[in-house]
Amino acid sequence: MPSFDIVSELDMHEAQNAIDQANKEVGARFDFKGSNAEFELNDGSILMKAASPFQLQQMLPILFSKMTKRGIDISCLETGDVKETAKTAQQPLSLKEGIDKPLAKQIIKIIKDSKVKVQTAIEGEKIRVTGKKRDDLQETMQILRGQELEQPLQFNNFRD
Structure with a gap:
């Protein structure tokens, strides 16, 4: 996935x-x-x-x-x-480096409210997002780029 x-x-x-x-x-x-x-x-x-x-x-x-x-x-x-x-x-x-728990929960809430079919998991100071389609993951990235969050986010380790 x-x-x-x-x-x-x-x-x-x-x-x-x-x-x-x-x-x-x-x-x-x-x-x-x-x-x-x-x-x-x-x-x-x-x-x-x-x-x-x-x-x-x-x-x-x-x-x-x-x-x-x-x-x-x-x-x-x-x-x-x-x-x-x-x-x-x-x-x-x-x-500030790393994603703390309150910010991680806020990000996950944004993703869940968007109704995109992806799963999220907090892994230490990062959040892993998985989905069946590559398009869903890219849509999730676009949604998060459009948000005004307290910290800058980067998306890495993209796997097909």
Whole structure:
């Protein structure tokens, strides 16, 4: 039976490249001269450092544009609260990967409400969709692409 997997993955190599490009742009901009503003990638999170919260607000669109150009959907980023100290301000950004249980149940509900003849199963951080016809699987993919979900989805491991 044909099947495919629904996953939410992030290419960490591309994320590192986007952060490097954003650091390069921040270092070259006149309004950030001497402020030691930078982005740091630490397993699954990005830490933005700057001299003031205003500069953090200026840095966020730079990072978003670099990530978008690298093919990373910015809906996988979750911004944290700004922490201020005497000389610096920091803001963490977490990178969301994998499909958690509430989102998986929401996706399965969308598929079942569409009345497409497919079966779904949650397998860890992915959802396996199987059906008798390849057309049903492709229709399921189109339905999910049209939905506004909190995380970007990818479809892989398509088997006939």
